[in-house]
Amino acid sequence: MGQPNVRERLVEASLDVFQSLGFNGSSVQDLTDAAGVPKGSFYNHFAGKEDLALAALALYIERSGVEVLRDKRLQPIERLKRHFRTNWKTAKDRGYKAGCYLGTMSSEIADTHEKSREAFLGVFRAWTGLIAEAIGEAQAKGDIAQAGDPALLARFVLNAWQGTLVRMKVVRSEEPLKDFNTLVFDVLLK
Missing domain, CATH: 1.10.10.60 (Homeodomain-like)
Incomplete structure (x- = not known):
């Protein structure tokens, strides 16, 4: 090449x-x-x-680790954990100085650049859909006691993840990730 x-x-x-x-x-x-x-x-x-x-x-999405959310060889909860762990590792490797490109750009220009806002919305919807699919599969298997709407749970998890990335930039440690994992996987999706 x-x-x-x-x-x-x-x-x-x-x-x-x-x-x-x-x-x-x-x-x-x-x-x-x-x-x-x-x-x-x-x-x-x-x-x-x-x-x-x-x-x-588009390049960021290609590298974001979403393919693990589609990997049916893994149990649904494991897919979710691996996905967020991969994204955390990227933030850690950058010294917690950069979060999610999508989140960063959305917060800066979604209100001033309509073409971008629409693109960001599409990406967030697709990402939420993959998370919801994993949650729904885990519910169907009985791996999650939570009987809530998978789409609503997925939106909440993704919103919490975006907040986690912002906090990691501020505290420059994995403390927010630990909080995210505890609340999402040990409480919400238990």
């Missing part, structure tokens, strides 16, 4: 730039410098920063 092309380099670099500087705090120059490409090449590949942010979102 050859060297990444200019577009791929911009998308890859933008994940770090957007998470470090934010969407509004980063310039096209910041993005092209991080990618090691000429500034003029940016507009050959993207109409603007929002288009790049959405391309980066």
Whole structure:
């Protein structure tokens, strides 16, 4: 496989730039410098920063560990635990300085960039659906005593996860993860 092309380099670099500087705090120059490409090449590949942010979102999702939620070889609760553990490890490896790209970008631009808001909504819905499917399977098997609506439980779990990532950035430790695991897996989904 050859060297990444200019577009791929911009998308890859933008994940770090957007998470470090934010969407509004980063310039096209910041993005092209991080990618090691000429500034003029940016507009050959993207109409603007929002288009790049959405391309980066697609890459982020590809790397997010959602495939474990689909792995039917694993028990449903184990799929959920592994998924969140993988996402926690990513946050830990980054020194707890970056949470979820989706959550970070959503909180910054969902109210000002409608195209992005719609994309974020679609991703959150798909992610919630995978979590709900695992919860529903666990309920059907009797692994979870909770008889609540799997979709509602999944939304709550995902909302709690987003809050966990924000807190990990602040306390820079795994304490919020421990709280999340205790309440989600030892109380809510027990």
